[in-house]
Amino acid sequence: MLELIWLLPTFPLLGFLALVLTGGTLPKQIAGPIGAGSIGLSFAVAALIAMEFVGSGEDYFVYEAWTWMSVGNFSPGVTFYLDGLSTVMMLVITGVGFLIHLYATGYMADDPSFARFFSYMNLFVAAMLMLVLGDNLVLLYLGWEGVGLCSYLLIGFWYTNPANGYAARKAFVVTRVGDTSMAIGLFLLFAQLGTLNIQDLMHAAEGEWEIGSGYAVAAALLLLGGAVGKSAQLPLQTWLPDAMAGPTPISALIHAATMVTAGVYLIARTHILFELAPSVQLLVAWIGLATLLISGFTAMTQSDIKRVLAYSTVSQIGYMFLGLGVGAWSASVFHLMTHAFFKALLFLASGTVILSLHHEQNIFKMGALRKALPVSFASFLIGSLALTAFPFTSGYFSKDEILLGALAVEGVGTWLWLGGVIGAFFTGIYTFRLFFIVFFGESNVEHHVDREVGGWHMNGPLIILMILALVGGFIHVPVEAVFSHGEAHDEHHVSGLIHGIMIAVPLIGIGISYLFFMSKTFSVEKLMSSGLAQSLHKFWLGGWGFDTLYNALIVAPFLFLARINRKDLVDSFYALIVTLSQAANGMIVKTQTGSLRWYALTLVGGLVIIVTLGVLL
Amino acid sequence: METIPVEHGLILAGILFCLGLIGVLTRRNIVFVLMSLEVMLNASGLAFIVAATRWGHAEGQVMFLMILTLAAAEVAVGLGLIIQMFRRYQTVDISVLSEMKG
Numbered sequence: 161m162l163e164l165i166w167l168l169p170t171f172p173l174l175g176f177l178a179l180v181l182t183g184g185t186l187p188k189q190i191a192g193p194i195g196a197g198s199i200g201l202s203f204a205v206a207a208l209i210a211m212e213f214v215g216s217g218e219d220y221f222v223y224e225a226w227t228w229m230s231v232g233n234f235s236p237g238v239t240f241y242l243d244g245l246s247t248v249m250m251l252v253i254t255g256v257g258f259l260i261h262l263y264a265t266g267y268m269a270d271d272p273s274f275a276r277f278f279s280y281m282n283l284f285v286a287a288m289l290m291l292v293l294g295d296n297l298v299l300l301y302l303g304w305e306g307v308g309l310c311s312y313l314l315i316g317f318w319y320t321n322p323a324n325g326y327a328a329r330k331a332f333v334v335t336r337v338g339d340t341s342m343a344i345g346l347f348l349l350f351a352q353l354g355t356l357n358i359q360d361l362m363h364a365a366e367g368e369w370e371i372g373s374g375y376a377v378a379a380a381l382l383l384l385g386g387a388v389g390k391s392a393q394l395p396l397q398t399w400l401p402d403a404m405a406g407p408t409p410i411s412a413l414i415h416a417a418t419m420v421t422a423g424v425y426l427i428a429r430t431h432i433l434f435e436l437a438p439s440v441q442l443l444v445a446w447i448g449l450a451t452l453l454i455s456g457f458t459a460m461t462q463s464d465i466k467r468v469l470a471y472s473t474v475s476q477i478g479y480m481f482l483g484l485g486v487g488a489w490s491a492s493v494f495h496l497m498t499h500a501f502f503k504a505l506l507f508l509a510s511g512t513v514i515l516s517l518h519h520e521q522n523i524f525k526m527g528a529l530r531k532a533l534p535v536s537f538a539s540f541l542i543g544s545l546a547l548t549a550f551p552f553t554s555g556y557f558s559k560d561e562i563l564l565g566a567l568a569v570e571g572v573g574t575w576l577w578l579g580g581v582i583g584a585f586f587t588g589i590y591t592f593r594l595f596f597i598v599f600f601g602e603s604n605v606e607h608h609v610d611r612e613v614g615g616w617h618m619n620g621p622l623i624i625l626m627i628l629a630l631v632g633g634f635i636h637v638p639v640e641a642v643f644s645h646g647e648a649h650d651e652h653h654v655s656g657l658i659h660g661i662m663i664a665v666p667l668i669g670i671g672i673s674y675l676f677f678m679s680k681t682f683s684v685e686k687l688m689s690s691g692l693a694q695s696l697h698k699f700w701l702g703g704w705g706f707d708t709l710y711n712a713l714i715v716a717p718f719l720f721l722a723r724i725n726r727k728d729l730v731d732s733f734y735a736l737i738v739t740l741s742q743a744a745n746g747m748i749v750k751t752q753t754g755s756l757r758w759y760a761l762t763l764v765g766g767l768v769i770i771v772t773l774g775v776l777l
Numbered sequence: 778m779e780t781i782p783v784e785h786g787l788i789l790a791g792i793l794f795c796l797g798l799i800g801v802l803t804r805r806n807i808v809f810v811l812m813s814l815e816v817m818l819n820a821s822g823l824a825f826i827v828a829a830t831r832w833g834h835a836e837g838q839v840m841f842l843m844i845l846t847l848a849a850a851e852v853a854v855g856l857g858l859i860i861q862m863f864r865r866y867q868t869v870d871i872s873v874l875s876e877m878k879g
Binding site for chain 2: 755756757760761764
């Protein structure tokens with residue numbers, strides 16, 4: 161049974177080929193079942209494999225399909241590596257992926273490019289499975305670039321609007337910065353350790369490098385560069401909010417549940433390397449903390465329903481990075497899984513809201529929708545509770561573990577914990593700000609809402625995800641064997657006060673949100689009346705000015721250089737030669753008059769000159 | 778018998794050659810151009826004869842005979858061309874024939 165692991169990426173790949181080789185001409189009745197069905201088959205196989213694998217009690221399972229290429233002693237195989245970590249990832253990708261595909265058959269039903277949409281989606285799932293199942297970094301990198309390509313294609317899916325194409329290019333170029341860093345990291349690892357098989361690599365690194373040695377730090381930093389690019393962490397977080405230009409199921413699948421967590425997966429997969437470089441590992445924690453706070457502030461000011469969720473995604477991945485940085489590996493993977501459930505739920509529900517309101521995304525043009533859109537309302541309620549870590553929802557358990565892991569770190573642990581708790585406070589505020597504004601208060605809806613868009617293939621996934629978001633915290637993540645040797649196992653005894661704070665803080669955030677946006681006890685207008693608040697709001701709305709900064713520092717100088725070089729400075733030397741010979745040609749052409757007497761005269765003139773010279777000299 | 782000095786003969790040949798050259802360069806009527814060419818040929822022939830007499834060699838006279846036949850052939854071809862040209866263009870002005878746009 162375990163040998164059937166090669167079927168996992170094969171089904172989506174076949175689906176992609178079937179859809180793409182017919183040139184996107186398949187009718188919806190066929191393209192839909194192919195697109196969603198291939199992922200469904202993948203999920204069925206993944207579930208069977210996972211059951212057998214967990215039941216067998218083995219630590220890992222390797223299946224080599226074939227040798228990819230063989231050059232000297234470098235021969236990466238198309239080899240699948242199954243352990244606790246990749247089991248969790250493949251279940252999340254195929255499971256949540258299948259639900260989102262199913263939802264998308266309803267969501268995209270009126271789109272003329274229906275088949276093209278599903279071909280991209282299937283290719284994405286295939287690439288993502290390659291990424292998490294590959295046993296060497298080359299195969300991982302293949303998947304890594306594959307998902308980047310699909311992300312680009314899907315952000316710019318509605319390419320007739322230039323803004324979408326711009327967003328797609330931005331996402332592609334910004335993540336490219338990280339990808340380049342990661343590629344250099346791979347070169348370094350191969351040059352130093354002579355292999356790219358992840359397990360061999362980790363053993364070799366442990367054997368050859370001391371803790372904190374230069375190579376370990378450099379390699380970890382370069383891989384971290386790739387991770388922050390893909391996972392939209394500081395300083396490469398700017399692309400994710402713009403990526404919301406794509407259709408909403410894309411935002412749910414790629415830009416919330418799966419692809420953006422690839423960076424988390426990469427660091428968890430190479431955690432031994434990061435343990436060899438404690439300074440870089442701590443840097444991961446600080447990056448996560450800074451990102452989660454910054455995007456938490458930004459999320460409070462956004463007015464686009466999808467951008468709020470996008471910044472919240474950045475913030476939640478910040479939590480995962482925080483967990484990785486403090487060595488709470490399994491807590492991070494746990495949060496990755498629960499986040500996939502509740503964030504996919506929130507995005508899909510927002511998709512229903514947007515579609516029901518005829519593509520309205522501004523939350524201030526919504527309001528009082530709880531009766532008109534009951535399924536979305538329930539989804540948002542459960543998703544928001546899980547996102548804010550309301551006790552006994554899925555997000556509560558995972559975020560709790562990460563924060564406790566942060567607290568266990570000696571020295572800076574208290575500060576990391578405090579930052580995480582403050583982030584949880586803001587999560588409570590911005591999540592329920594969105595919730596109250598959209599579903600309560602007065603209706604600002606411009607177009608009449610006829611009915612909630614739905615049907616079983618849209619509401620079914622929502623209901624399943626609601627259940628998962630509620631009880632996902634009780635799922636046991638089987639990753640002990642993966643992180644066995646690094647994780648601090650000694651039970652850290654924390655006082656009831658700490659637990660109390662962690663439960664109370666998000667609730668206080670929700671409460672403040674209630675007072676501002678529900679009961680209107682406090683007035684937002686009054687808060688916004690001062691000049692400082694105005695400028696802060698503007699600053700946060702623009703995402704802390706990162707776009708402006710990058711435009712000024714990188715884009716503007718680049719365009720400046722491009723403008724200078726538009727006439728090709730280097731080429732001007734060669735252009736000079738061309739100009740000179742053309743001028744000479746022009747002069748000589750004038751002597752070719754066609755007049756016979758002129759020729760005779762020049763003949764005689766030349767003869768006279770030569771004879772004179774001969775006589776004189 | 779007093780002989781004519783060789784310089785006189787060569788100077789005469791030079792003057793004739795220059796006159797012919799000026800005719801070739803300045804006349805526009807192609808018949809006159811052809812005649813000027815004949816003058817130039819004969820000037821060079823004269824130079825050969827003078828030189829042959831001076832050094833008592835027969836080659837110079839042989840050369841003159843060759844020039845004479847060559848000139849006859851040239852005139853035959855040249856006159857034929859002139860007739861063709863007049864038929865086609867109704868003119869004997871050579872500057873009209875220039876069709877190059879340099």
